[in-house]
Amino acid sequence: MTYMTASATHPDRPVLSGRVKAALVLFILFALMPPLASALNDPFYVLIGTRILAYAIAAMALDLILGYGAMVSFGHAAYLGFGAYAVAILQSYGVNDLILQILFAVAISAIFAVVTGAISLRTRGVYFIMITLAFGQMAFFFFISFSAYGGDDGVALAQRSTVLGMDLLGTDYGLYYVSLALLIALFALCHRIVGSRFGRVLTGIRENPTRIEAIGFSPFRYQLIAFVISGCITAIAGVVLANQAQFVSPAFMSWHKSGELIVMVVLGGVGNLAGPIAGAVAALLLEEWLDALSEHWKLYFGIFLVLMVLFSPHGITGLLKKMGIVRGQQ
Template sequence: MMSDAPAMRPAPRTPALAGRVKAALVLFVLFALMPPLASALNDPFYVLIGTRILAYAIAAMALDLILGFGALVSFGHAAYLGFGAYAVAILSSYGIDDLFLQIAAGIVMSAGFALITGAISLRTQGVYFIMITLAFGQMAFFFFISLSAYGGDDGYSLSQRSGVLGTDLLGSDYGLYYTTLALLIAVFVLCNRIVNSRFGRVFTGIRENRTRMEAVGYAPFRFQLTAFVISACLTSVAGVLLANQAQFVSPAFMSWHRSGELIVMVVLGGVGTLTGGIVGAVVALLLEEWLGMLTHHWPLLFGTFLVLMVLFSPRGITGLIERLGIGRGRR
């Protein structure tokens, strides 16, 4: 069936990618404007909450990289938040308080753990993958609980925030906020490049149809493992920032509930969109703050919200997002 009618020949699609970048730009501008607004309202507390949201946005975006673009539902990603956070605690206890060295240490620990556990988890698929990542996440959790040198279960307080190249940039809440924002932007740019690269196309292709990709010559394992490690490393950056925000680290950073919350964020904002992770972090954490003000039984409301959302959108949250035309699409 040949047709020469021009209507049958859609032009090369204008990359919706531009749309994603645009949405991200709007978000970043809004984030940049938030602190002056908060100080005008005389409520600098918002800056600390904002830092927390931005840090989680980094983690959610990193998770979306494998969950949205690779359909790898990792239920152990909180472990990497923990590695980042403990990198701050461990290095600062040895007097190394430079942010970038701490980030590097968090990345090294995360890469090692993700490489080993990912290699085992990725030999399986579906339900197995979810449960195994969950179990390995729990393993990391128990490791830090029994690490008595850093407070074990009780956690470890940081006497001061990290330095940045010898300056005390993070000493002020504003400095920490804008550093976090800068890292969020950097991680977004990186993720965006990755999903649009050769590697990203293969990785997304494996999500679309694994057998097809094998039949044109790709071994999925290597690509999935690489993406898994990248995602883990980026998540640990969020952990470094969260430790600075709270000036405290504890195994609670790595509980399986935290992993679940990261997944919730990605899904709330829209899987496979990158900006969705950012939006999801904002929505989920603000909802948490707001419900928390209403009642200390807020998880009851949040849980009900989750269940209703899954049950009453015909094909689940994933379907709802597809119908809104923002999810699943890779650009």
Template structure:
């Protein structure tokens, strides 16, 4: 019996529960006659994609990227740039975002992966800030003020994203598809080697694998997936600005991963839900909501270092090691 099978099965079951709950949100919003839940729900789904992508390198590859929000910005600006040239198809915008992100991630990873620890973090932060200030300098797209989108993207000529409900369900479908992709990646030989590099890179290199190549490949894949989240966020907000790619956003993504559970693809999805809902609820209660959110995060780290999934495992709700 494969010892990894129970953990993988538990991860999929947890994700399926989350997907079912996501699917039930629009009917609930309709019953409550409150479209706000659809807007916040779409935002949660987009950040869940980005957090899951970050977990692919942070949780499985031990690469703490502090500039990962740059790829959110690339995805968002891909929509704005192509719309300015009359290209409104979502699929083309996603492909364009992936191409830009792949190149940037390859260059960033090729340089930063030659370092370790805090040096890796600082180099990824530096590249992220370079991208941030580059888009601030683009006056054609609003510079620091950003630019509003004239309309949402289309899908093969169909106006599937024209309503908030349509955008929500398309985003949910994208999240499910990308989760299946990431699940397949971490369960493959590539994923097992990546996890082995996290545990002992010297031993992995000794048995004939190149840690650099595997980590760089994972870094590029993660950046491309994050860019897809940026495309969704641009359509949800119908506005694009360099704020999408600030280092604060990178920090928020890391918080979502840690809050949900590192090294567990379903955990970051739960972390995105918890972080954004807490932001909304605490923000409605107090203007000092960040203080209370910080206290909550500290308590979570102290009493459940493995995040929400670790807490659920202690309670017997979730089984497995991931």
């Protein structure tokens, strides 16, 4: 029987999925941006670019649970904050190594995510949104009153992190390319997770939790693990963000930031990892440009968002599919 050897991939499906192709295009554009910026005598864009890369990592991490696990976390900025404060706290003890800072950020975030996730996942839908928001605000107010690190004023960082003793992040270009490397590595990680056995269970829970239980899975632990992974990756974005701003404050973890992350995911298109990266680029560039045009830029941004949701509910990804640039089901 020839069909016995068939793979689950549809015969018509291309070898590289649309998700990977779209991400590759984005990564190439990211890589070309700094030389272009210096050619145009606008090196300022390299710093903005680093900020975009950090938010792209965070939005992608949020998509892992929002798009694949149908868990809308409204408290994800907390992890950005943990990442940023991990840099500030370790630096105050003289530890400047990026890898150690990332490990510290991931460890704090994992603990916070396990505890708050285990409680939040007892709820569904809008209650899940509200409870994650509440936990996010708890973390926010904790750092507001954390006077050793400036309380709500935040704290300036004396220097950028080093990598194994090397001053790789010393220049804006160095920081940019290290951030890009992190984004690519984390995309590869998420891509593998989504396509794995674990990823299939997670996606299945989104599709139909009753069915998943009826074939013998308990959704809770899969959702919790995904929630923790997502939080840890978002923390890495926070580490990047602290280095980009050379400043850390509770503003990184306010609920506005959590909302912005959701906007990036929705704007880019949920559930394909590459979309949220594009969403982060679009949201932050629009913010830059509209801010230069008018102090009421948020109004225009709002109008843009409403139009986008009305005319392309699947975000930028959906728009590209409609225009036939990316293959895939609508």
